[in-house]
Amino acid sequence: MATTVISGGTDGIGRALADTYLELGHEVLIVGTSTEKGQAFLTAAERNGAGDRARFLRADLSLVAENRRVIDLITDTYPAIDLLVLGARFHRSTRAETADGLESNFALFYLSRYLLSHGLIGPLSRAERPVVLNFGGSGRTGPVRWHDLQLRHNYPGTGALGHSGALCDLLGVHFTRLHADTPVHYVLNHPGVVSTSFAGEYDRATAADVRRLKAVGKPVSLAVAHILPFLADPRARLTAVLEGRQVPTDTRGFDPADAARLHEVTEKLLAGLPR
Numbered sequence: 001m002a003t004t005v006i007s008g009g010t011d012g013i014g015r016a017l018a019d020t021y022l023e024l025g026h027e028v029l030i031v032g033t034s035t036e037k038g039q040a041f042l043t044a045a046e047r048n049g050a051g052d053r054a055r056f057l058r059a060d061l062s063l064v065a066e067n068r069r070v071i072d073l074i075t076d077t078y079p080a081i082d083l084l085v086l087g088a089r090f091h092r093s094t095r096a097e098t099a100d101g102l103e104s105n106f107a108l109f110y111l112s113r114y115l116l117s118h119g120l121i122g123p124l125s126r127a128e129r130p131v132v133l134n135f136g137g138s139g140r141t142g143p144v145r146w147h148d149l150q151l152r153h154n155y156p157g158t159g160a161l162g163h164s165g166a167l168c169d170l171l172g173v174h175f176t177r178l179h180a181d182t183p184v185h186y187v188l189n190h191p192g193v194v195s196t197s198f199a200g201e202y203d204r205a206t207a208a209d210v211r212r213l214k215a216v217g218k219p220v221s222l223a224v225a226h227i228l229p230f231l232a233d234p235r236a237r238l239t240a241v242l243e244g245r246q247v248p249t250d251t252r253g254f255d256p257a258d259a260a261r262l263h264e265v266t267e268k269l270l271a272g273l274p275r
């Protein structure tokens with residue numbers, strides 16, 4: 001039986017993908033912080049006769065240790081992973097740091113995805129046609145603040161999401177180079193504005209913007225329909241998708257030297273954290 005793992009699978013596009021792959025007969029594990037939302041997924045799966053294939057894992061993926069716990073648990077539970085979706089995000093209007101001392105968007109939107117994808121390369125490699133889906137910037141966000149990755153100066157508000165998206169693009173580039181000897185295909189997706197929960201803590205002005213985005217955003221079902229063909233049949237080892245259209249990956253935002261640089265900086269950062 002095929003296995004799908006979804007970080008941020010309790011809500012928004014992640015939850016819709018969880019339902020979709022459950023319907024397609026996969027075993028589906030979703031990860032999020034809300035026990036209530038996790039239970040809602042399990043209850044719906046039970047109702048649809050798929051309870052035995054649905055699983056929820058509560059974890060705060062903004063913490064490095066939690067990612068490592070999740071990786072160990074998944075590796076012990078599933079021999080192979082066919083689809084890994086990296087979708088957890090939580091945005092704050094004002095800068096915040098995690099208990100690891102990392103800027104919160106950097107920690108959840110980028111570093112968790114770095115840890116989960118590299119950390120699960122074993123079970124991913126054992127699947128027949130494994131795919132990683134990461135919601136990045138697809139070359140449309142950035143530039144990367146190389147001298148301020150933790151966004152200490154002039155915190156850009158919602159721009160912090162775009163910054164993490166640009167880091168995820170580079171993560172995808174280096175991941176495919178580093179694991180070129182595995183069958184893993186990597187899909188980067190920018191879905192455009194989608195009417196989801198927009199999980200976060202917002203000041204009044206940003207909350208008003210978020211309400212507007214929810215009102216004009218495309219339905220989650222359309223965002224899912226846009227990406228499903230690329231997951232079923234990825235066109236290259238690395239594919240970038242923008243609102244359902246493939247976009248080139250030979251542009252500035254996918255520079256292999258930048259991607260290698262980010263990998264090196266990330267490894268150094270992780271080495272400096274207490275284990």
Ligand SMILES: NC(=O)c1ccc[n+]([C@@H]2O[C@H](COP(=O)([O-])OP(=O)(O)OC[C@H]3O[C@@H](n4cnc5c(N)ncnc54)[C@H](OP(=O)(O)O)[C@@H]3O)[C@@H](O)[C@H]2O)c1
Binds near residue numbers: 198
């Ligand atoms: N919606 C858009 O317009 C839009 C636009 C561009 C890109 N994207 C990208 O698409 C992806 C999915 O976005 P979405 O809008 O569908 O998401 P969403 O509705 O905001 O849901 C976010 C998900 O992240 C989980 N999450 C939040 N904090 C977490 C934590 N500390 N640890 C683990 N999980 C956590 C939430 O679960 P809990 O509530 O259970 O914690 C939830 O499942 C994201 O990468 C987003 O950046 C979305």
